[in-house]
Amino acid sequence: MRCNYLKVGYTTFLTLSLFVGLTAGSIAVADGQGDKTISPVRFNAEQIDGKNLAPAGYLQAKTRGTPRQVIKQTNKEPRAARFFAGDIVALVYESGPAKLRLENTLYDEFIQIKEGVLILTTEATGKSEKFVVGDTLIVPKGFTGTWEMVGKTYRELVVVETKTLTDDATAE
Secondary structure, three states, X not given: OOOOEEOOOHHHHHHHHHHOOOOOOOXXXXXXXXXXXXXXXXXXXXXXXXXXXXXXXXXXXXXXXXXXXXXXXXXOOOEEEXXXXXXXXXXXXXXXXXXXXXXXXXXXXEXXXXXXXXXXXXXXXXXXXXXXXXXXXXXXOOOOEEEEEEEEEEEEEEEEEHHHHHHHHOOO
């Protein structure tokens, strides 16, 4: 199966944030690891507002995992910042307009829309749902459909389980 190079998609950042290790916020450590103190992690309000985000880089489309297909590619390089990495990963992600096809996603994803519009269309029913600034949602594991980021800039706050995100990031 042919792979295409992507310049878009939340998975682009999620993958890179795990393996490259963007250092845009406090990162907690598990009990007993290192000499760091475990304490609450405050999200950086400026980064949530889109300031001081790092380039998210490039990714290849996958034959399994997410995303499967780019329907509409952004002309704006995605940017992001990670606030926390432990059993979960919490981050802010920003992109230009784009549309992706997802198939049987491997993890549950908590999202809060910070800028732009997200349109999710469930393939099985053809039903589309529109999410705007301030909306909070969960995209359940196993979702198949399209993920469309609308607006000059689209930005979201994301929380995902680390293990299943890693499994998806390493899928072919």
